[in-house]
Amino acid sequence: xxxxxxxxxxxxRVIAGFDVERVREDFPxxxxxxxxxxxxxxxNAASSQVxxxxxxxxxxxxxxxxxxxxxxxxxLSQKATxxxxxxxxxxxxxxxxxxxxxxxxxxxxxEGINLVMHGHGRKFITSGDEIIxxxxxxxxxxxxxxxxxxxxxxxxxxxxxxxxxxxxxDEYDALLSERTKFVAVTHISNALxxxxxxxxxxxxxxxxxxxxxxxxxxxxxxxxxxxQDLDCDFFAFSGHKMFAPTxxxxxxxxxxxxxxxxxFQGGGDMIKxxxxxxxxxxxxxxxxxxxxxxIASQIGLGAAIDYLSSIDREQATAHEQELLRYATERITAIxxxxxxxxxxxxxxxxxxxxxxxxxxxxxxxxxxEGIAVRAGHHCAQPVMQRFNVPATARASFAFYNxxxxxxxxxxxxxxxxxxxx
Amino acid sequence: xxxxxELYQQVILDHNKKPRNFRKLETANHSAEGFNPLCGDHLTVxxxxxxxxxxxISFEGSGCAISKAAASMMTQALKGKxxxxxxxxxxxxHGMVAGDSVVSDEEDASDGLGNLKVFSGVREFxxxxxxxxLPWHTMHAALNNQALISTE
Numbered sequence: 338x339x340x341x342x343x344x345x346x347x348x349x350r351v352i353a354g355f356d357v358e359r360v361r362e363d364f365p366x367x368x369x370x371x372x373x374x375x376x377x378x379x380x381n382a383a384s385s386q387v388x389x390x391x392x393x394x395x396x397x398x399x400x401x402x403x404x405x406x407x408x409x410x411x412x413l414s415q416k417a418t419x420x421x422x423x424x425x426x427x428x429x430x431x432x433x434x435x436x437x438x439x440x441x442x443x444x445x446x447x448e449g450i451n452l453v454m455h456g457h458g459r460k461f462i463t464s465g466d467e468i469i470x471x472x473x474x475x476x477x478x479x480x481x482x483x484x485x486x487x488x489x490x491x492x493x494x495x496x497x498x499x500x501x502x503x504x505x506x507d508e509y510d511a512l513l514s515e516r517t518k519f520v521a522v523t524h525i526s527n528a529l530x531x532x533x534x535x536x537x538x539x540x541x542x543x544x545x546x547x548x549x550x551x552x553x554x555x556x557x558x559x560x561x562x563x564x565q566d567l568d569c570d571f572f573a574f575s576g577h578k579m580f581a582p583t584x585x586x587x588x589x590x591x592x593x594x595x596x597x598x599x600x601f602q603g604g605g606d607m608i609k610x611x612x613x614x615x616x617x618x619x620x621x622x623x624x625x626x627x628x629x630x631x632i633a634s635q636i637g638l639g640a641a642i643d644y645l646s647s648i649d650r651e652q653a654t655a656h657e658q659e660l661l662r663y664a665t666e667r668i669t670a671i672x673x674x675x676x677x678x679x680x681x682x683x684x685x686x687x688x689x690x691x692x693x694x695x696x697x698x699x700x701x702x703x704x705x706e707g708i709a710v711r712a713g714h715h716c717a718q719p720v721m722q723r724f725n726v727p728a729t730a731r732a733s734f735a736f737y738n739x740x741x742x743x744x745x746x747x748x749x750x751x752x753x754x755x756x757x758x
Numbered sequence: 759x760x761x762x763x764e765l766y767q768q769v770i771l772d773h774n775k776k777p778r779n780f781r782k783l784e785t786a787n788h789s790a791e792g793f794n795p796l797c798g799d800h801l802t803v804x805x806x807x808x809x810x811x812x813x814x815i816s817f818e819g820s821g822c823a824i825s826k827a828a829a830s831m832m833t834q835a836l837k838g839k840x841x842x843x844x845x846x847x848x849x850x851x852h853g854m855v856a857g858d859s860v861v862s863d864e865e866d867a868s869d870g871l872g873n874l875k876v877f878s879g880v881r882e883f884x885x886x887x888x889x890x891x892l893p894w895h896t897m898h899a900a901l902n903n904q905a906l907i908s909t910e
Binding site: 694695698 | 761762820886
């Protein structure tokens with residue numbers, strides 16, 4: 338029992354400075370070779386890797402604590418419930434929510450956005466209303482709103498962007514009106530790396546009394562998020578992009594808004610009482626968590642938050658910024674390479690194209706050298722259309738990546754150019 | 759890099775750079791559009807079928823080197839072939855790149871593939887198989903009067 342308790346608690350140990358080699362030791366997946374070459378994992382914007390402490394936390398849960406939550410009076414159920422609700426407390430502190438009940442556990446950012454679309458959108462949006470999104474949204478923050486507009490006869494408005502991949506704030510201002518009933522915008526573009534001025538955007542929307550949802554899937558792993566300071570109404574993020582297992586994620590919502598919303602799914606655990614005549618829904622957060630959730634994954638998310646608080650995030654971010662700067666410099670020096678997304682404010686996403694070489698071919702050749710990048714439209718086809726490219730190759734960095742890995746990337750891109758010359 | 763040089767053979771790189779029969783066919787009486795939503799490959803195959811034979815064939819669109827070269831070489835291989843021959847070549851080609859060939863070595867029906875055998879290296883790259891077969895699926899759809907196909 339003593340050993341279990343020890344690993345469960347895993348008190349954050351803040352490390353002074355940032356030692357990337359030491360941090361890499363925390364991620365077992367990084368030790369492998371691919372095609373005989375050391376793995377160079379540069380697909381972090383799609384999904385990040387999981388540190389040993391998070392893996393261990395999942396094992397402890399499965400070995401010693403697994404049971405259904407919020408149900409039994411028995412020992413294990415209470416233990417599982419404590420761990421699960423403990424993870425919610427960690428999430429609350431991580432994003433500085435007022436109350437833990439404002440943090441609804443979902444499968445990921447996509448499910449979080451869909452929850453708001455169904456719970457808030459379908460209840461409050463009507464014919465003639467307008468919903469504003471941006472030109473750089475992931476499909477997850479386009480399609481649900483399109484579905485809603487189609488159902489309600491509402492209109493989807495899109496904030497355009499410039500050639501650097503920055504939203505045009507004047508255009509946003511012009512789009513906002515009495516007709517606007519909702520704004521859904523990404524904090525950071527997954528395809529371009531642009532960091533949007535969301536605090537200002539939220540302020541502008543609030544002048545019209547319009548609630549704002551922020552898609553934080555790309556920002557939660559890289560930036561300190563304070564939902565009270567931002568004053569956003571909803572904030573969605575995924576665990577698997579911030580060093581936790583897949584199936585974990587959160588939709589934060591202001592309690593007053595969540596209270597007014599319809600439930601998302603119906604089922605067990607989201608009710609107070611059920612008769613064939615009437616069901617009384619449960620209080621927050623249970624109202625939005627029908628059925629048995631991904632208990633192990635969400636506990637893993639809590640452990641990932643502990644892990645993040647154990648490293649110096651400011652220095653980790655500085656390291657990522659340096660990787661981005663260095664990679665941009667190395668890659669743009671190669672003839673024929675063009676970076677897509679050159680905003681002044683960027684996180685560690687580097688999308689690029691090479692003249693006359695399809696990103697899929699780039700991806701295959703990089704893979705042969707052990708380098709994992711994403712090649713495709715990044716679930717952001719409108720972004721591809723805006724820049725008039727069918728797809729891009731995208732290297733996205735985490736704090737465990739190194740300058741040496743950037744060198745391997747640059748050398749291999751040179752090889753790609755050579756093969757196709 | 760040996761598997762890589764198997765995949766990106768010179769002849770494939772050449773067809774990628776200078777695709778043959780890369781144009782819209784004004785006299786086409788059959789055509790179909792093919793998509794691979796995963797990677798954004800998109801092409802149209804045009805056929806002029808006369809008396810059950812491929813009199814003219816062309817394609818246009820955008821895609822990776824493998825799909826473009828496969829389309830280019832397919833148009834060369836199919837010109838003058840009967841509908842039946844085109845279908846059986848499709849089967850052989852698919853069998854070769856997808857590794858699900860039912861033909862035994864003794865029969866060696868792959869002889870019919872001729873220089874299309876340069877695509878045999880694709881088999882080692884499972885995620886790229888669809889790139890090579892997309893033009894063929896699209897051609898098959900055009901032959902059978904389907905307007906739109908998608909591989910995923």
